[in-house]
Every structure is written in C-alpha cells, then in structure tokens.
Amino acid sequence: MIKRILILILVLVQTAMFAQSKLMQKADIYFANYSYAGAIPLYEKHLKKNSAEVDAIKKLADSYFLTGNFSRAEFWYEKLMIYRDQVENIEDYMFRYSQSLKAFRQYKKADEWMEELGKINPEDRRYQLYKGNPQYLEIIEMNSDRFIAVNSPFNSRYNDFSPTFFNNDILFSSSMAEKSARKVRSGWSNQPFLNLYVYSNGKLSTLKGDVNGSGHESSAALSPDGTTLYFTRSTNSINTGKGILKIYMAKLQGSQWKNITEVSFNSEDFSTAHPTIDKTGKRLFFASNREGGFGESDLYEVEILGDGIFGEPKNLGPAINTEGRESFPFISSTNRLYFSSNGHPGLGMMDVFTCDFEKPNFQVYNIGEPVNSTKDDITFIVNEADKNGYFASNRDFGKGAYDIYQFNRKEQLRTDCESVVIGSIVGADQKNLIKNATVTLKDLNGNVLGSSKSDGSGSFSIPTSCFVGQQEVIVERDGYEKSVTTIKVSIKTPEVETQITLNEVAPLLYKDLITTMNLAPVTFGDKNTKLNEDSLSVIDAVVKVLQDNPSVSINIRSHTDLRRNYTFNLSLSRKRANVIKNYIVRKGISSDRLLTEGMGEIELKVNCGFKVRCSEEIHKQNRRIEFVVVSK
Template sequence: MKHVFVKILLCLIPILGISQSIEKANALFRIKAYAEAIEIYKDLPPTKESLLNLGDCYYYNLDVKNASKIYETLYSLHKDDSLPNDFYFRYADALKGVKQYYKSDVIATTYLDAPTNTGELRDLLNTVVPFNYNVNVLKTFNRTVSFGAHVYNGDLIFASPSSSGGKTYKWNAQPYLDLYKGRLTDDNELDSIIPYSNSLNTKTHESSVAISHNGQTIYFSRTDPDRHRINGELVATVKLYKASRVDGDWDDVGMLPFSSDFYSVQHPVLNADESRLYFASDMPESLGSFDIFYVDILADGSFGEPINLGPKINTEHREQYPYIDEEQTLYFSSNGHIGFGGLDIYLSKLDKGTYLSPLNLGEPLNSPRDDFGYAKGRTSDEGFISSNRSGVDQLYRFEKEEKEREYVIQGLVVDKNSQAILPDTQVTLYDEDGSILATVTSDEFGRYQLPTTPNNSYNLEAYKPLYIPSFESFDTNDSGDITFDIELVIESYDDAEDIVIEKEDGYTYIELENIYFDLDRWEIKPDAARTLDVLVELLNKYPRMEIELGAHTDSRATPSYNLALSQKRADAAMNYILSKGIGLGRISAKGYGETQPLVDCGDNCSDVEYSINRRCEFIITK
C-alpha cells in the first residue's frame, strides 16, 4: 500500500504544480501584470482560458505578432465553443497589426457584424483624405520610448520612461513614465533632452500635457499611486491635474474635480480660446472603453459637468488623445472606427455646434499598429504623432500638403408613386441663404450631378412641369465622402390631388364645378366666385403651378360673337383670380368660342348638350 500511495502522490505533484501555476498566472492577469503572467501562461497546457489570457497579455503589451499566433491557435481549437465577441475584436485587430488584412476582414465581417474591406478603405482614403502626409521618426537619441508630444515656446514636451531608477510598471515591466522636454532642431531632431519638471514628475506615471497660451497653467495626466477596488479588482486610475507657474516652476498642483478613484480621466487638451478642456475617460457616462469628453472652463476658473461628444465620435471601444486646432477641428485616436489596426488618427469637423462623422486620415499617418497623440507643430503645415509601428512608442514628425479634391452631389429623380425615373427634370442647387449656385437637367436615365464643396449646407430642388417641386437639405462633410448620393422624389399633381385628372387627350385638368354666366354677360356671379376660390387655394398651395383658363360657348350665335364672348368670360375669371393675389405670370386666359364642343351635335343639340358645351376648363401647363 505504501508503494501505491507514493506512486499516486508522484502523479499528483505535477497536477498540483500546474494548478498552482494557473492560479498564479490568473492572479497576475487580474492585476494586469501582463509581462510576468506571460512567462507562466506560455508553459501551461493550451486550454481555452490559458490561450485567451496569454493572447490578451501579448495584445495588451502591444506584441501583436505573438498575440495573433496565440489567437489563431485559440480560434482553430475553439471557434465553435462560444468565444466572446471581444476576443474576435482583438483577434481581428491583431491580424491587422501583422498586415493580414484579408483574414482580419473575414473575422470582423463574420463575427462582429462589421462588414470590412481594408483594401477598399485604403483606395477610398487615398482619394478623399484632404492632405498628403510625409511622416518621419523624430530623433530623440537616448529617449527610445517616447510619446504624447506638446509643443510650447520652441520646446517639445513628451512622456518617456523614467531614467531615475525605481520600481517598474507591472503591466509591461518598464520604468514608470516621466515628463521630458527637448529643443526642436531644423534637422528633425530633438536636442538637449532633460526632465521637464521635478515639481511634476513623481514615482508614478505622468504624461499628456496641455499648457495655456500665456504659459501660466498646465494640465497633465498622472496615475494614482494607490489602487482602489473596482468590480472586484484593485485598479490604479489615471487622473487629471492642474498646476500654476510660480517663480519659473510649477506649483499649486491640484487634482481636477471630475477625476475619480473609480475611473480614469486623461489626455487633456485646451481649445483655441481656452474655454473648454477636452479629455478621454472611461467614466460611467462612456459609451465604450474610453470616450472623448469636454468640460467648460468657467469665468471663475471652476469647471462645468463633463459632456460626452456622443456616438458620432465615440464607439463601444477606445477613443483617446483628443486635439483641437484653431478652427475647432477635432483630431483623436480610435480603434472603434474602421481603420488599419490598433489606434488610428481621425479628423472631425465642427458644424453648427456638432462634430461630424470622423474621417480616418489614412496612410502613412496611420499604420497597422497604434497611431495616436496628434498635435500641431511650430507651423500649420507641421505636426507630431506618436506610434508604435516600429515595435515601441516613438515620436514622429509629419509635414502635410493640402490635396485638390472635387466634391459632387449626384442621384436620380423618380416619381413618388410609380418609382419611374424622370428625365428632363430641372435640379437646382441653392446655398443655405437661398441663392442659386447651379442648375442641371436630369439625363435620359433620370440622373443628375452638381458640384459642391466640403463642410457646407445646401438645398436641392427638383422641378418638372405637372409635378410638385420637392426640396432636400443636406450637409457636405469632411468624413470621407466626396460624392453624396441623394434620390429626389417628386409627385405629380394628378396623384396628389383628387380634383386633378390627366385625360386621354394628354392634358392635365383641374376638375371644378362649371362656371355659369348670365345671358350675353361675363360678370363673375357668387357661385362662380366660390368655384374660382377653390382654384385660388390650389394655386396658393403649389406656388410653381401655372394654368390656362379656357372659356367655351355653345353654337347658338355667330362664331365671331361666341369667340369674343368666351374671351371676355375667360378674362373676367382670370381677373378675379389675379385679384386674390395670384401672380400674372401664372395664369393665362383664352376664349375658344364654339370651336371645341364636348358634344359635337351641330345645330341639333338638346338643352343638356348645349349646357355641356358651355363651360370653363382649367388646364395645368406647368
């Protein structure tokens, strides 16, 4: 028995050891000590949980090469085993990071309900991105890892791992971040790099500064040195701080009131007039992992409530590193909008107080890895970004040159009821003040096209004789669209109004009660006036409608007498309509005498037939 017990114990020892390793790795994973957890996970049996956590450890440490390999193994073994949606998101993202775009597109399209074609996106952005970018790494000498540029007074301020020693960050086993500054040279180098401020740098992370125009106020991100329990895990949140310039250094350092122990607030930037502070946060009001917010800076220096920029900007994933230029254009980074992998940099124009759908700024500004921290440089044509496209976070300088782009509005004109295409329709483009900019006629296939410019408001009018004109309002934006498709739908008068009828003779009539005149007279009687008032109401309802008023007599007089009498009656009816405010150019009057009888009975007509031939008709001409 003793030997049997020993054998059982020897068999259990490896199992117990594996169990303890799993527990230790999972504990490290929960506290985000990913670098240390990797060393344990990679030696564990390839279970679903261990593979998922190992892949995530690599992913969160920006090692997309190993992350994509582990995710591929997990996918091949467990794709039919209820893998979570966020796995597929990270898997697709990691595949983009190693430039396996087709496979990434298949994963995103199949599992994330996000039809994606990176090749088509690249072709589109090559056409529509407003600038050409020339991007080069900024030489920072001994500062290999660096990011988060802010240019002030000729200096570039950035974050980089501390060179003062001390403990390392468990997430990536690297030193904690400090703020540094260097002098920009004309040779695309950063010279004379020194710690930015001993008053701001501490033993925890500092990064992402924003400095007021007068240089007296600075905002920056700092990681809380203490951890707080959030959803069962101990987490150190990032908070925003403010400091004031005193005797050439920063003093009076204080945390902003909307920072918290239970969510992060980071990446501050001021708008041009310094009335607002923009930032990224995962506070409870966030739509996703991190969103872009702003607070108003009040006259007394206090702050308003955080405002989320909403779903056009923010997604269920990460939006971070906002930047606002002098024209209030928003630049930010996101991995939630369609892009090339990791964080990409986007642009969004402000229109009537609302930011429009964002535009990916394309390659080479963006890459398969994380691209973030857009900031203006010393001139309007120079700027800086941060990227780990080389494997580590580095600063890059870019120069931009504006492209020539042609914007158009195009579409079809169709009948509202039959859906038939309508050629020869006049389409007019108006600016927001109502001035005509251009007019075209739809072609034989009902198509039209008109030139526009970005970030403007327009109105379109479709007009065709015998149809009710229709109007469409639209805005052009700078979110990647240079061709705007708007279908114009118009309805014919005879479909819209019961009293309007298109007859077999090809004319469109307004069917009203007959107008009666006294014998040999042409004055408008009260009954006739009530009938004509219906016509006036219709003309007021449709300001582009034009009609011909035709008066007819029977044949019981000479033709010349009947022709003259019918013209007087037609003129009398027209004058009544004009007296009600209808414009002279919209109505014409014509007397036909006895020339167009409805009943061709000659001189042998009954009283009923004579009355049918005595009539007024209203034909819509436009």
C-alpha cells in the same frame, strides 16, 4: 506494493495539479494588476501542459495584444477562435483578432472576422462602422501622402510619446533612463516609469518642479495663458487597489511647476486621462472609461468655469465614440478634433482620425499614411498655421518601443467625394426611350441618397457621394415592371454610367399568375391545410407582383381532387384559400386586395369520371391553387 505505487502516482499527480493551479493564480494576479509582462511567461508555461484551457488562452492573447506583440497576439487569438462558443463577449476577442491581422496587412482575413462578429452581434458599433464603410481602405489611400514624417531627434530606445506644444518648446512623456537609473519598471511594458521631459533648442531636460513622481506622468496640456499645466498620472485606486489614471493640475511658480492638485471630475472607480484644451482655454477634452460610455474608453469635454472649477463632463457622442477605444484627443486652433481610435475603420490598431465635431452631420476621417500605419498611431498634435506637428507610433524600424515623429503637411485632407450616377432608360426593344420614370438612388441600408425623373430622351442624372460604395438604382413607371440595379461608386470611378431596361407589364386581367409567370404549382398534403415548404417561394413570387403593382388585386381560387365527398372538399378548399391569404397578408399586402374562393371539386382540370380510377398524378393536377388577377 502495487497499492503503494498507486498512492505515489496519485500524490505526484495532485502535486502537479496544485503547482499548475498556483501558476495560473499567480498569472491571474499579474493580469488583474495590468502587469502583462509578468503574466505572459506564466500563461505560456501553464498552456504547455493545459493547451485547451480557454481562460488562459484568452488572457495570454490579451497580454500580447496590450503589450504590442501582435504576432503572438494573432497566434493566440486564432487558437481562441477554435473555442469561441465557450467565450463570453466573444465579439471583443474577434475584434482584437481582426486588429492583430491588420498589423500584418492581412486586410481580407481581418474583414472576414469582422463579418463573423456581425453575425453574432449585428448591432455592434464597430461592425456597423466597418459595414458602413466598405471602401475604407480606398478612402484612407485617398488621404495618404499628404504628410512628410520623420523620426524626431529626441527619441530614446524606450517609450517616447504624448508630445505637447510647450510655449516654443516640446513637452513629451518618456520612460528613458536617467542618471539615477530608475530601477522601478512598469509591469505593463517592463520599461521604466514615464516622466515628462522638455526638448528646447536641441537640449533635453526633465520638467522642473513637482510634476514627475514615482509613477507614470504623461499626456500634458498647457493652458493658453501658460500658467496651468494639466497632465496624466497613474495611481492606485483606493476602492480596488488597481492602477487607474487621473488628471492633475500644476501651477507655474517662477520656472517651477508646483501646487499639484487633482481635477474634480476624477474618480476612484475609473480612469480619466489625456487632457487637451481648446484655444479659448474654457474647454478641456479628455479620455475616460467611466460608466455610461459607448466602449472601452470614450472622449469627453468639460467646461472650465474658473481656477480649478469645472462643469459636468459631457460625452462627445456615438459619431465619435465606438465600442472600441477612443483616446488622446487634440483640439487644433481651427477647432478641429484629432484623436486616436481602434473602433473606426483603419489600417490597424490605433489610427489618427479627425472631424469638425461641432458642425451638423459631421463625418470622421482617417488621415491616412504616413501618419497612420498598421501599428498604434497616437498623440497627434498640429500647428495649423505652420502646417507642422508631431505624433507617436510603435511602428517598425523606430529607435524605441514608441517613437515621436515630426511632420510637415503638404496638402489639406480631402473630406468630400462628389460623384454622379448618369443613365438612360429604354424599353425591352432597346429603342423606346422611356420618359417620366421615377429614379431613386439608395444605399444598401435603404437610405435615400437622391432621386430624379427621366427626361424626354429617357436620361437621368443624380449626384451622390462616392464614399457610399455600392448603391441601388430603383426605376418605377406605370405600365412597366419595377427595376432594381446595383452599381458601385468609388473614389477611382466617381462618374458611373448605366442603361436600364424596363419591361412592360403583360396584360394580366382575369389570368392566373401561376400560368402567366410559369410558376410551379402550390401544393398541400392530401386532405390537410398545411402548405408544403416548396410552395412558399411560389407564393412569395405572387407577393412580389402585388408589391410592384399596387393597383392589382387577385382572387385566390382553391381546388381539390375528386376523392371524398362534395361537402368535405368544398370546406377544405375554402380553408386552403384562407391559409394562403393569411400568409400574403403577413407579408404586408392589404387583405382588401385579396379575394378567396373555395371551388372544391366542381372545376376539375382532368375529369376521370366516376367509373375510372384516377392516378395520383391526375389527383395532383386537380388539387391546385390559382391566383387570378381581378383588377388592375
């Protein structure tokens, strides 16, 4: 009987395990095909019985993130961080966790996770952009309130985005239901598939012709002559069977858009989407996740050589593209590039950025609130002459999931921030004004921002950028110790004043730095040449003196105690002196500035004599190192 019960329990357990396995397999199929809305309830159900399964947690967090449910994404990314040592490419998940936190204005915690990302991969471009912009929230605030934005009258309760100037009308993409009540829904968002619509004189209509099909149609761009429409369409890859995006062309025939063809730079291996055209009609810009890019999706440009003939796509480079996602480009009539990104520092998720991308050393700027928010802000377009335009966002309190907003621009964006560091240099007595001191301003990465000399009254002034944030003021003058002072330059305090005190270098010639600087003794173990760990910081202090005073040389004098014989002690002291010399050379000091002298037992600090037994403390005093300054 017991045997039958055990067999029954085993069968039930195996059945439950099989059911869970089938559930996970089904969820993974939905996830692999971007059907996140279908995957979410399956992962949730699976995790109720398998709460620590990392792969399911990871995919559920991503599913919520990609469908815009950032509250649930934050919850599951936080849980994933418990198991972060088990996750491959954890930097990507840390970044999405940081983005999810920003969606609820938890900027301090979001920045803490960017710091964690940097510890794992300091070369990550997203981390470097964050670290290089410590004032990013202040800079965003500086450019905020330059627009007045309101919800557009043609929004529906579905997804509405990708507005495009369409002669005197607005062309946009929407998943709004039509009279035919399209039942087919996207597995990604669980909304009807997207079509292109025209808003003209207060009336709404579908785009005429053959552009709208059975899949998604979105993100269109009209050629300057009004005869060619480029647009994005979803399709399934012939190679993988998975959904991808492609750019298509349509030609105007009467009032109908016909003759639909693919552009030549599409591929079955990656997505190509979201076209925009410059005012000359000779260059097309787009987004793609093709191989060779910098991140999840990059911005590219391609030359239009003729009707349906294109050059080779060219990546817009790392100043624009990050390891995150750059998408939805727009080129204005003044040749400014606007685009959305989650890789550049922003308020959260996708923000709108702008740059004069063809100028040398251009900078990328966040255009601030109210265009940007803690949620996705995308598909920005602007009429530079009329100072108005449109963008889309899934921010709170809209009519639908994504809404289109129209705006008027009140002021131009501020793209510079001039500042000045002014100060005076005095001696230790606070009275002696020090002239001809060299003052160098650097950022925390060591890049020189400017330099100057102090004048006859000890004063200096160096112009700088208040975008840099923390900066170092380095002052050097012969006969004085080098000074390094950290200051903070900000948008709110563009002028920074500082007074720097220089201390005279004490006369050091023929003196021991250990005694002069009141340093702890350098120690070795008894009868060996291995430096004790505590002594390294003492030697580093000597190295600092040598770095700050390039004309100084030293003699490293090594002494032993009285134990063992004369020959052994002399050899041991020479070896110890050379160990220290080699350590200092490895720190970047030229060996030409370092003499060594093994003194053995001939200069005892405390001589007990031959008939007195020395204490261990006296042996330690005798077993010493001296760093004697021999030239200056």
